[in-house]
Amino acid sequence: MYDVLIIGSGVSGASCAYMLSKYDLKVAVLDKSNDIANGTTKANSAIIHAGFDPSPDTLMAKLNVRGVELAREIAAKLDVPINNCGSLVLAFDEGDLEHIRKLYDRGCKNNVPGLELLDKEQLHALEPGISEAAVGALLAPSACIINPWEYCLAMLETAVVNGAELFLDTEVTGVTDCGDHVSVETNAGAFEAKYVLSAAGVHAGDVRRLVEEPPYEIVPTRGQYFLLDKDEGTRVSRTIFQCPNEKGKGVLVSPTVDGNLIVGPDANVGGADDTSTDKAGLDAIKEAAVKSVPGINFRMNIRNFAGVRANSDQSDFVIEKAAACPRFIDIACIKSPGLTAAPAIGEYVVEMLAAEGLSLAERDSYVDSRKRPRLGEVSEEERNRLIQEDPRYGRIICRCEQVTEGEIVAALHTPIPPTTINGVKRRVGSGMGRCQGGFCTPKVHEIIARESGVDMLEVCLEEPGSEILKYRSKENE
Amino acid sequence: MSEKKYELIVIGGGPAGLAAAHSAWENGLRSILIVERDKYLGGILNQCIHNGFGLHHFKEELSGPEYADRFIKLVNETGIEVMTDTMVLNVTPEHEVYVSNTDGVSVLRAQSVVLAMGCRERTRDSVGIAGTRPAGVYTAGSAQLYMNILGYSVGRKVVVRGTGDIGLIMARRMKLEGAEVLACIGASDHPDGLARNVNQCLVDYDIPLLLRHTITEIRGKDRVEQVVAMEVDEHRNVIPGTEKTFDCDTLLLSIGLIPENELSKKAGIPLDRRTSGAVVYENNETLVPGIFACGNVLHVHDLVDFVTEESIRAGKSAAEYVLGGGDAVGGSDGAAGGGAADGAASGGAGGTADGGAGRDADEPPLEITNGDNVKYTVPMMARLSALEKTLEIFFRVTKVFGEGSRVVVTQGDKKVASFKRPYMINSKMEKIKIPVKLLEGVDPADGPLVVRAEEGGAAHA
Numbered sequence: 001m002y003d004v005l006i007i008g009s010g011v012s013g014a015s016c017a018y019m020l021s022k023y024d025l026k027v028a029v030l031d032k033s034n035d036i037a038n039g040t041t042k043a044n045s046a047i048i049h050a051g052f053d054p055s056p057d058t059l060m061a062k063l064n065v066r067g068v069e070l071a072r073e074i075a076a077k078l079d080v081p082i083n084n085c086g087s088l089v090l091a092f093d094e095g096d097l098e099h100i101r102k103l104y105d106r107g108c109k110n111n112v113p114g115l116e117l118l119d120k121e122q123l124h125a126l127e128p129g130i131s132e133a134a135v136g137a138l139l140a141p142s143a144c145i146i147n148p149w150e151y152c153l154a155m156l157e158t159a160v161v162n163g164a165e166l167f168l169d170t171e172v173t174g175v176t177d178c179g180d181h182v183s184v185e186t187n188a189g190a191f192e193a194k195y196v197l198s199a200a201g202v203h204a205g206d207v208r209r210l211v212e213e214p215p216y217e218i219v220p221t222r223g224q225y226f227l228l229d230k231d232e233g234t235r236v237s238r239t240i241f242q243c244p245n246e247k248g249k250g251v252l253v254s255p256t257v258d259g260n261l262i263v264g265p266d267a268n269v270g271g272a273d274d275t276s277t278d279k280a281g282l283d284a285i286k287e288a289a290v291k292s293v294p295g296i297n298f299r300m301n302i303r304n305f306a307g308v309r310a311n312s313d314q315s316d317f318v319i320e321k322a323a324a325c326p327r328f329i330d331i332a333c334i335k336s337p338g339l340t341a342a343p344a345i346g347e348y349v350v351e352m353l354a355a356e357g358l359s360l361a362e363r364d365s366y367v368d369s370r371k372r373p374r375l376g377e378v379s380e381e382e383r384n385r386l387i388q389e390d391p392r393y394g395r396i397i398c399r400c401e402q403v404t405e406g407e408i409v410a411a412l413h414t415p416i417p418p419t420t421i422n423g424v425k426r427r428v429g430s431g432m433g434r435c436q437g438g439f440c441t442p443k444v445h446e447i448i449a450r451e452s453g454v455d456m457l458e459v460c461l462e463e464p465g466s467e468i469l470k471y472r473s474k475e476n477e
Numbered sequence: 478m479s480e481k482k483y484e485l486i487v488i489g490g491g492p493a494g495l496a497a498a499h500s501a502w503e504n505g506l507r508s509i510l511i512v513e514r515d516k517y518l519g520g521i522l523n524q525c526i527h528n529g530f531g532l533h534h535f536k537e538e539l540s541g542p543e544y545a546d547r548f549i550k551l552v553n554e555t556g557i558e559v560m561t562d563t564m565v566l567n568v569t570p571e572h573e574v575y576v577s578n579t580d581g582v583s584v585l586r587a588q589s590v591v592l593a594m595g596c597r598e599r600t601r602d603s604v605g606i607a608g609t610r611p612a613g614v615y616t617a618g619s620a621q622l623y624m625n626i627l628g629y630s631v632g633r634k635v636v637v638r639g640t641g642d643i644g645l646i647m648a649r650r651m652k653l654e655g656a657e658v659l660a661c662i663g664a665s666d667h668p669d670g671l672a673r674n675v676n677q678c679l680v681d682y683d684i685p686l687l688l689r690h691t692i693t694e695i696r697g698k699d700r701v702e703q704v705v706a707m708e709v710d711e712h713r714n715v716i717p718g719t720e721k722t723f724d725c726d727t728l729l730l731s732i733g734l735i736p737e738n739e740l741s742k743k744a745g746i747p748l749d750r751r752t753s754g755a756v757v758y759e760n761n762e763t764l765v766p767g768i769f770a771c772g773n774v775l776h777v778h779d780l781v782d783f784v785t786e787e788s789i790r791a792g793k794s795a796a797e798y799v800l801g802g803g804d805a806v807g808g809s810d811g812a813a814g815g816g817a818a819d820g821a822a823s824g825g826a827g828g829t830a831d832g833g834a835g836r837d838a839d840e841p842p843l844e845i846t847n848g849d850n851v852k853y854t855v856p857m858m859a860r861l862s863a864l865e866k867t868l869e870i871f872f873r874v875t876k877v878f879g880e881g882s883r884v885v886v887t888q889g890d891k892k893v894a895s896f897k898r899p900y901m902i903n904s905k906m907e908k909i910k911i912p913v914k915l916l917e918g919v920d921p922a923d924g925p926l927v928v929r930a931e932e933g934g935a936a937h938a
């Protein structure tokens with residue numbers, strides 16, 4: 001019997017697991033995918049929003065602002081790449097100026113620190129890459145950029161190190177209220193727990209429906225991006241937003257923590273698992289983005305991708321007990337700024353569980369730190385020390401991002417080891433660069449097979465069915 | 478940190494690096510190091526197990542590994558040092574080479590450097606193919622590596638995008654492996670590869686060729702299930718309503734190569750937008766004195782034989798530079814001109830009258846540029862006094878030229894040279910050798926030498 005069972009290993013589920021792992025509890029996390037955070041947490045803008053967007057007095061506003069504080073603490077403790085670069089909302093006309101004044105007021109009500117309205121001159125002095133047409137901006141110095149996937153991994157890995165169990169390839173198919181506990185049926189057998197948290201992202205409604213008809217409707221909304229070469233990464237030094245207009249919410253242009261430039265997203269209502277890109281949408285993003293930053297060279301695009309927002313018919317996050325099953329807490333409608341709010345969501349849910357009567361005794365030995373080798377970032381001495389320890393730290397596998405075999409092997413032996421090419425990529429950055437894995441994929445492939453003791457033919461790019469290879473040479477039937 | 482200073486460090490152990498190193502040895506250098514990131518020398522040739530290599534250079538038809546092996550043997554017969562399984566992390570304008578391998582990271586020093594890092598393949602994102610991101614999409618090179626080095630096949634029902642030589646050869650390779658190849662698709666109105674490859678790879682194996690089309694979308698969640706091709710107009714814009722879908726499990730992309738000049742940029746070497754490679758002089762020296770470039774890192778070649786020829790020159794030039802005391806000017810204390818800006822003028826020459834480095838330090842270089850119907854030239858600059866018998870210029874035309882066409886070289890209104898060509902095609906590199914005699918009246922001060930291509934007849938005007 002688990003004390004708490006968490007459905008979903010995205011950033012919402014991971015933060016709950018992390019916050020709960022401080023306490024002497026038996027916690028498990030289930031996910032239907034073969035790796036953690038393969039949903040919305042994998043593909044988004046990666047911005048820790050300052051918090052001037054949500055309406056005051058909403059749960060979203062409160063959790064957003066608290067989330068910023070926690071993100072910086074957690075990132076420092078758990079070795080997550082984060083950059084407190086700040087953000088700007090650009091104004092191009094009188095209507096926009098009006099809008100950013102509103103955002104400023106709202107932000108002040110939400111207790112967002114350091115907000116400032118900039119005039120044209122101040123703006124261009126700060127960001128010379130911005131279009132001359134911009135006449136003012138709202139500066140939010142507390143905004144950050146982060147590696148969202150590693151953020152999620154770091155929290156979940158820390159939970160696992162502190163005793164939480166993770167079950168991947170485990171899809172929840174039924175939930176039964178058993179009075180003093182809940183039984184959760186999956187393709188991999190039943191789990192029993194005193195409390196169940198559902199953090200199923202775009203599938204929140206599907207899971208809630210296993211208990212009762214959800215009081216909300218998730219409207220999966222796909223957003224596409226360009227990720228540009230590092231040579232374009234210095235076009236701007238802050239996250240640049242636009243004001244919403246009749247065409248949409250505007251697109252953002254931002255550096256990433258890896259030094260690339262990210263441009264997007266748009267908004268397309270569609271399937272919950274549809275992460276495809278389309279040319280018309282991408283073209284529209286290009287056109288919108290150069291309004292903010294005219295110099296962007298889209299020929300330096302290295303990857304297009306899309307993520308699906310768990311938008312809904314609700315304006316706020318929905319975090320509540322199910323009426324038909326009080327031991328089931330639904331964490332739903334976690335749209336943007338969900339990544340930002342995540343750790344505050346975890347805190348909030350822990351408070352809810354305490355109020356429900358879950359006893360929270362702190363663990364005697366709690367590990368609240370994490371470190372992974374990053375050869376590209378350490379001093380030459382440290383690098384040589386690591387290579388002495390394991391010569392594979394000297395062998396570079398991904399030439400674009402300069403990821404070493406040692407880092408890949410280390411990742412394959414972490415508490416939440418990857419099993420796929422993309423799983424390795426998300427953990428160490430191999431294949432993230434300009435050649436997009438053209439050179440290193442076969443090498444990473446061999447290392448995974450060797451270290452995990454599986455056949456080359458079994459290694460997948462992503463989910464089962466995405467095997468890279470079809471058959472041994474000369475073995476076609 | 479070793480205090481040893483090599484006369485030459487060659488970065489890259491493919492055909493370009495091997496030929497350059499060997500040529501430098503032949504021309505008198507005795508302390509040469511080749512640094513290669515792979516575990517073996519030979520570069521991309523190791524996975525090119527088809528034949529067709531060496532017809533020009535060795536006058537016989539070899540496979541890629543055989544061609545590489547000839548040069549590896551030559552190198553092994555010399556005292557050239559080889560460091561494999563070693564990645565170069567950085568090169569400075571002062572010829573310091575930072576490397577990483579299983580022994581650690583260290584800095585090596587040299588009097589001269591030859592850059593021979595080759596190129597990488599363009600990806601689906603660089604040409605904007607939309608859709609899903611399933612398994613089953615490979616660059617031709619990685620599919621080739623999986624098949625020819627690791628012994629696995631990547632798919633059963635294949636569409637190939639790209640009709641260059643690599644695309645054609647991979648289409649045949651998949652077929653030989655038992656896969657069905659539905660089409661080989663190219664955007665221009667003719668295949669980009671050599672005619673013999675079109676015959677030997679597509680015609681002989683009944684592989685359909687689909688021209689004036691491009692792939693616009695990939696479908697399939699976990700594995701490729703379908704690709705969508707659309708017709709393109711002469712400007713390569715897709716024509717709405719021309720979608721054709723192919724049910725396949727694999728898409729091979731052979732859509733172009735990009736010289737890998739990350740290290741060149743770190744060394745402060747100016748690059749040329751047309752070639753994506755370094756700006757070089759007639760002797761393959763870049764604008765950073767003592768650093769030379771050759772092979773696919775300089776500009777993308779179709780034939781390894783041309784790579785060899787160019788690299789032999791680069792190796793010889795490096796030897797001349799070192800033996801002529803070129804490095805002494807920059808100073809072995811590591812201040813070789815301080816970067817790119819003044820490189821054009823100083824050229825790293827030793828300033829010796831007989832030209833140990835073969836040239837006059839103050840000589841203004843002659844600029845060489847592409848004119849009508851020519852995409853680029855290599856070199857982009859020449860120091861006339863350094864030329865021996867000819868000025869050799871590699872270039873590509875922008876379209877197909879038939880019987881009677883010409884390559885015309887002019888300076889201002891003055892015609893300098895003209896060469897007849899029976900046939901020229903944009904996908905095949907061309908070469909002209911201008912005899913030094915014809916350049917006698919050419920003064921760099923009178924403007925650039927322009928290379929242009931003309932249809933038959935026009936040249937008589």
Ligand SMILES: Cc1cc2nc3c(=O)[nH]c(=O)nc-3n(C[C@H](O)[C@H](O)[C@H](O)COP(=O)(O)OP(=O)(O)OC[C@H]3O[C@@H](n4cnc5c(N)ncnc54)[C@H](O)[C@@H]3O)c2cc1C
Binds near residue numbers: 008337
């Ligand atoms: C285009 C876009 C841009 C965004 N930009 C930002 C931003 O800049 N800043 C910000 O703060 N937020 C941003 N967001 C929002 C943020 O990314 C999300 O709010 C956040 O990632 C949600 O995390 P989650 O854990 O709730 O959901 P997810 O990450 O989707 O995780 C849900 C998990 O549940 C699993 N699951 C579902 N059903 C089941 C089942 N039946 N059984 C087992 N497992 C199941 C899934 O496999 C998945 O792993 C953006 C979102 C998008 C799409």
